[in-house]
Amino acid sequence: MHLHERNLYIMAIKIPVVKGRTLSTEYWLGSLSFSAISKYVKLPENTDWDDVFGGKGGQEAQRKLAKTRVTNEIVPYLLNSDDAFFSSLALILVPSTGDPLKEGSDYEFKPISADGKIGELFIDESVDMFPADGQHRAAAIIDALRQDRGRMTPQEVPVVLLPYVDKDKLRQHFSDLNLNAKPVSQSIGYAFESRDPIVIVTKRIMKDVPLFEKRVNELSNSLAKKSPDVITMGTLVQAHHILLEALYGSKYKDEAEITDLRQIDPADERVGAVAEKLRDVWEVVIDNIPEWDLLMNGKVSARELREGDEAKGTTGFVFAFGLGWQAIATAAAALIKDERDDWSEDLAHCLRAVDWSKGGHWHGIAMVGERVNNTGPGIKATAGYILRTGGLGSEGGEVGALVSAAPDDAK
Template identity: 75%
Template sequence: MAIRIPVVKGKTLATDYWLGSLTFSAISKYVKLPENPDWNDVFGGEGEQEAQRKLNRQRVNSEIVPYLLESDDAFFSSLALILVPGTGRPLKEGTDFKFLPTEGFDDKIGILEIDESVDMFPADGQHRSAAIIEALRQKRERMAQQEVPVVILPYATKEKMRQHFSDLNLNAKPVSQSIGYSFESRDPVVIVTKRIMKDVPLFNGRVNEQSNSLAKKSPDVITMGTLVQAHQVLLEALYGPKYKDQDDLKALRQVDPADSRVSSVSDRLREIWEVVISNIPEWELILKNKIHPRELRDGDETTGEPGYVFAFGIGWQAIATAAAALVKHHPDDWSEDLARCLTAVDWKKGPQWHGIAMVGDRVNNTGPGIKATAGYLLKEGGIPASEGADVKSLHDALSRSLQSINP
């Protein structure tokens, strides 16, 4: 039985395509994800070039599926699907598909009939497709008739199909994480972050909402992406691993950041940032406009004074990571321990940071570096590894980092 889709027919240069929509149920039935071994022959055979990178199942299940299931206004951009006959030969009109134009629209609008023996390859949108399939499995009654826009392309040759895949993926330029967060109005963590950006004086007007890193002369002290990531770590410590499912957080979906309800969560984060900022005296100079943020990062060339590690993304995230470990294991008296860690460290760029937060004279923002830096804070502050599993994990990260440069 053929699948029938209302479509608009189009053409860009030499590429024909159809624009339409498919139900989630149809996506589940007709779309084969790139990891499916049936695609091996199309993309060169098993052991040769794979159809695409492996699916990030964690991202699908923990981020995209909840987005679909929990958001009444969820929306996906169009999937790009290539129609591929099961035989692997070029798509043939009249056998594999028929386009039935609607009278009066110059053969542009009509019904696309696709034989059910034809498979659909998601040249762009494999994670969205996987999320649709999983969301349908979890809540079929609600999701079956939901629709997603699609761009449908005909299969001509293996080389052409691979070129479509390359074009769609190489030319895609997602916006920066910070810009994405600045437009986000649903995620409670982002909503709380926007409140913190107003309530914490150091952050007010000094958070970059455009890029994932700070330009050399940027007047900002942190990017929004870094601040959100820090809050994710801290909220997990405050509310547990499933913090997004906590009533305090769930109640903030699509709430204005200025709403009084946001303060029930933001006040707990603000308390942590107040301890951090008050125990790094240089931030007070920023608040009094006595120094430019770039000087804290890069130092003063005229005097040869180096910059400070705390002023970089790795510094912010490491501090949040160390604070989270202390909050988790000392929920009632973490502030004194955190203050001691912050003041015990020599934050100036120098050899003490080599292999931890710096490689040579360059600050190196990596996941292992963040954990090693957090471990360094705890160690310098006299917090032993015996203080809890998270503290021990950060001590271990520091040891591994140091061993890598001094085997």
Template identity: 25%
Template sequence: MGSSSSSQLADTATSAGFEYIFPAIRGVQAGREFYVSMCPLRLIPKIFLFDEDELAPEVRAQRVLNKGRLPALTRYIVDNPDDYVFSALTASVDGDLNFEGVADSGVGMRVGQLRIPMAARFLINDGQHRRAAIEQALKENPDLGEETIAVVFFHDAGLARCQQMFADLNRHAVRPPRSIGVLYDHRDDLAIVARLLAMKCPVFKGHVEMEASTLAQRSRKLFTLSSVYFATQSLLQGLEVKKDAAQQLAAEYWEAVDEVIPEWGMVRNRKLSAPEVRKDYIHSHGIALHALGRIGNTLLRQSNSPKTWQTKLKLLSSVDWARTNPDWEGRAMVGGRVSKSHQNLTLTVNYLRQHLKLGLSPEEQRVEDAYQRGDA
């Protein structure tokens, strides 16, 4: 093809006769050709398929669609039309792939147009949840249809190959630590509050691990950003406060907690090391912060003034946070190790409520009764 042919390439996929025509770049992996193109969102639901749910796993080429993930993905697109971002879809094409380069040699051999018969079957190897979310988003905002998403096309070499592609594409996928997700999230107001607490609140400043969600044994940090996030989320749950006020309220609460947990201040004053405190006490662990957030939420709801809840909070000074305290076994700890399970969190909250003489919710009472019976 010459230069006149290149001018005929469309910016997005079009159909001519009984073919789809995609502008594409040709590449080679493991000796097999593949093609990278841009596809309009409006075409995604029409041409890309995923296996039926009722098929047995051994004759499917990907996992069953988890419909519970779709609302959040759909809202992400619809609510952020100016700055959403989706990674490429990967699809196998059960049909002929005819690539025409814009030149017969050089770079032009790799750039051109990909012709695929409309009768071909497009099977998504990676990205079926993105595809389903795009379909739902288009129903709410059809204007998104002219936007594009990158698609990587492979030739369908049969079920076994498609299954292997799915396994390989997901083999090394690792979800980023929750802490770095909070660190980089500029849409979530609570993430912004958590970052500001970590950077400015005297309790946390300089003592929060901002990337990892677990602390190395010798880490000099006391807390993780993810634990500060979830604890503050529990603290502010259901309270109608604006972002700036939320940060101030959260800072006041955590500073009040700091006054009844002397070891935190001793780490800041270098009288104790962070590894020592984490090893000997549970109050800097995520489950304890989360429980303290839940307790704080109750105090803020029940108190008419800061003085009231701060006075009540001082009763926590009677809590023995040492790991050697046998009361923690079965509550915050299982077999001598700190547990983050929902049940253990509830039992830890219950223990703190008892010290503060606060009542239990019906669900908390049910968990407490099971624990007392030895069922937990």
């Protein structure tokens, strides 16, 4: 019995769509309101999917939701941006019975164009939607709707709707969508970003600080051995988050001086006022690591600072890696948070006291064997080591906490 024969057009979800096919896979392109996403999309961690995925304890079709990312990054993006946009969600239409999707009983496509491709898709309300791609976006939509129902309810997101065939096909769709997709690097994303105030300030710093001018990699998340750049844009943005939190407090993203920078030109004087505070920190850092001056004067290459030069008997320096930059920013932030009027003098002293050459003294701190270990714990341990080497930490506070957290072999 067809949907219209059961008078279900009124009860069903009705979506204007374009019908398409890639090889043997049929799909429909359309859009759904945030309200419909909240009502019909069940996130992969929902136990209702156990039978569809192969039974509880069986093979799962999706990774667990990264709730912190949804709450702290994606939801604020939706709530705070007038021009937020999501790429399409790929949703599998799954009958509540777990049986293959059937035309007539579960859905019906009513063409309205001569070629039969444009039309209306009617979906029975008993059909659930599984996000084969976009579960974090779907979760953010649902959460944003809870927080601001009036504004979010009518908003729409593009969707690709695919029929559920069987468990194996569902898993294969998930694999195809996630394994074959290659997201751009964080640095490229930042390079194209024009809304985020921290990124806007970073772009200003890339012009105002001589060492960074034309030496910031905007294409990748890490530097190749032969790269002439000194830092990636992703690393620089993360360092600025660390420093701005120290300068403005834990709610720095909500400070008017920061929020006012959304979508304005990096050359604007308001950006310059914030950038100046960061520039003060970088000037202390660069002035007290003499090798950066050698690089700017063409006497040494960025590659040599990272990898060393066998002919000269040098091994390279920890400060020249992403870990080094973020550890220095973390140490500087601790000094600033402790409200030291002389933070710049203390930072300069610590930077000059450290032996930055790669070697055994960094084992368990910034290095594992001969490799610089760019991890969160490594960054924190290195920051503590920098401060301890400068004779700081006995007085407690943020500095003391960092020093105390450093590994014993850093003492």
